[in-house]
Each structure stands twice: as structure tokens, then as C-alpha cells.
Amino acid sequence: MLILKAVGALSVIGVITSTILATAAKRFYVEVDPRVEAVAAALPGSNCGACGNPSCFMSAEKMVSGELEPNACVAGGQSVTDAVAAILGADTCDAIAMISARHCGGGDRAVRAYEYAGVRSCAAANRLAGGPLACSAGCLGYGDCVRACPFDAIHLDERGLPVVDPAKCTGCGICVKECPRGQITLLEMVPESAPVVVRCNAHDKVKARKANCSACCIACRKCERECPADAIHVIDMLAVVDYTKCTGCGTCVEVCPQDCIDLYGRAAAVDTMAADGRGGGAITNVTGKRIEAGA
Numbered sequence: 001m002l003i004l005k006a007v008g009a010l011s012v013i014g015v016i017t018s019t020i021l022a023t024a025a026k027r028f029y030v031e032v033d034p035r036v037e038a039v040a041a042a043l044p045g046s047n048c049g050a051c052g053n054p055s056c057f058m059s060a061e062k063m064v065s066g067e068l069e070p071n072a073c074v075a076g077g078q079s080v081t082d083a084v085a086a087i088l089g090a091d092t093c094d095a096i097a098m099i100s101a102r103h104c105g106g107g108d109r110a111v112r113a114y115e116y117a118g119v120r121s122c123a124a125a126n127r128l129a130g131g132p133l134a135c136s137a138g139c140l141g142y143g144d145c146v147r148a149c150p151f152d153a154i155h156l157d158e159r160g161l162p163v164v165d166p167a168k169c170t171g172c173g174i175c176v177k178e179c180p181r182g183q184i185t186l187l188e189m190v191p192e193s194a195p196v197v198v199r200c201n202a203h204d205k206v207k208a209r210k211a212n213c214s215a216c217c218i219a220c221r222k223c224e225r226e227c228p229a230d231a232i233h234v235i236d237m238l239a240v241v242d243y244t245k246c247t248g249c250g251t252c253v254e255v256c257p258q259d260c261i262d263l264y265g266r267a268a269a270v271d272t273m274a275a276d277g278r279g280g281g282a283i284t285n286v287t288g289k290r291i292e293a294g295a
């Protein structure tokens, strides 16, 4: 008898609850523009936040409402931009194409100021007197960027340096935000067509820099003098590439006595990437000359 009463009571509660829910669902129903669903399905679904929104669905809503352009999804590239524009019936536009680049070639060539034995995390190490490296701009090498990348596009190599795979990097920029030295552009988003990258980000005096790392830029200006396109200059004692001028001829890679400029990126000119994906490779420069480079 007691069991029957309990079952009856539960059934009544169930009926009342479902009636309330059904009424609420009808009353508060908000019609969703079917294009939002379609745009959301066209986006990568990684919720990486590179467009400034916490989810791909929210980006889809803003694209449909016109708050975001069809090319706002940095991670999606041209195919997603085209797909979104087609759904919205808008003219397509060029995708924002960027990839992450590391401005440090230190790794096992960087001098350690002390032995760090704490949690294997760049953020944790950085909090302990700026980390174990003598160079305050160098890569700490505990792989916070590797763990943060939602596209499995970064790996640590045998030197303890994060290597970005240009073929997998979507340009979402999460690694730059995660890197405790991201603000000082150790990791930086560069145009995907960037043919070279300077592997140093130190701004201290050259003498101190040399004592801290044997892979540093020594501000000798050889790259600046030899560049036929006037695309690389030593600014604040550090070589900086102007990607609006760089033609990818590879002269700077060849002449740098420190080997701190690498061929890079998805540039059409870089026709053979190193087999280990470390970003080195070969390039045919404007005169038809082949230049081989390490990572």
C-alpha cells in the first residue's frame, strides 16, 4: 500500500513538472536564425577564443548579426571564411592568415642561472625569480604552449624548444597568450607568408646577451647590410624583419654568423621543409640559388 502511494505521488510530481517545463519552453521559446546553426557547423568547433569570443556558437551568432566579419575565425582559414560568406550570402574576403613563431633559439645553448626543480611549467618557473635562464627573454622550455595548443601544432624538440608546425598552426594565438613571456613576444603571431624568422628576442646589452646565450643575435648588422630588399633592420639592438618588404630570398639566413635567422612558415618559396618538421629546409632565392638551413 505504502509503495503504491509513493509511486502515485511521484507520478503526480512528474506530470506537474513536465507540464511546467512544457509551458515554460513554449512561453520562453526564442527563435534561432537557422543560419546561426549553419555558420556554427561551418566553424572549427574548437572554441579557441582567437576571435575574442568564448565559443564558436557565439561567434556564429555575431557573424549572422553582422557584428563579426566572415573572416573573423582566424583558426578556420580561407575555407571557413568562404563557407561562412556563402551561408550569409555575402561576398567572401581574404582570411586573416597568421601563424605562431618563436623568437628564441636558445634551448640547450642558453645559460642557466640556477637549477629549477619545481613544477614543470613555464608559468611556475617564471614566477621564481623570472625562471632559471640567465636570459630574461628566452624560452623556458617547459611546454605550457604545447599543452595549450588545441590543434597539436607545437612540440618540444630535443633542444627543449617549442617547434611550431606551420601546416597545423591555425593562427588562433592561444600559445602566445599562454606563454608567460608572450607579452615580450617570445612567441608572436606573424603573417603565414613570413619566409624567415629571427630566433632571438633579447633586448639587453650585447655583451650580457652573449654571456647568457651562444645563439643570440649579436646586432652585427650583417643581415641589414646584405638584405637586397631593405627588409631587415637592427632595432633596439635586435634584428627585426619587415614582412611587407621581405621577399624570402634567404640572404639573411645565409649571412647571419649566429645562425639565428631561420627559414619559416608556409611561404611558397620554402619548397622543402626539414623532414623533422623543425622549420628548417631549403629555399630557392630570387637568383635561383639554393640555400639550405637548419632549424
Ligand code: SF4
Pocket: 122, 138, 139, 140, 141, 142, 143, 144, 145, 146, 162, 178, 179, 180, 181, 182, 186, 187
Ligand atoms: S614558448 Fe613560452 S610557453 Fe612555450 S615553452 Fe617557451 S616559455 Fe614556455
Ligand code: SF4
Pocket: 198, 216, 217, 218, 219, 220, 221, 222, 223, 224, 234, 238, 239, 255, 256, 257, 258, 259, 260, 261
Ligand atoms: S646577422 Fe644575425 S647576429 Fe647579426 S644582427 Fe642579424 S640576426 Fe643578429
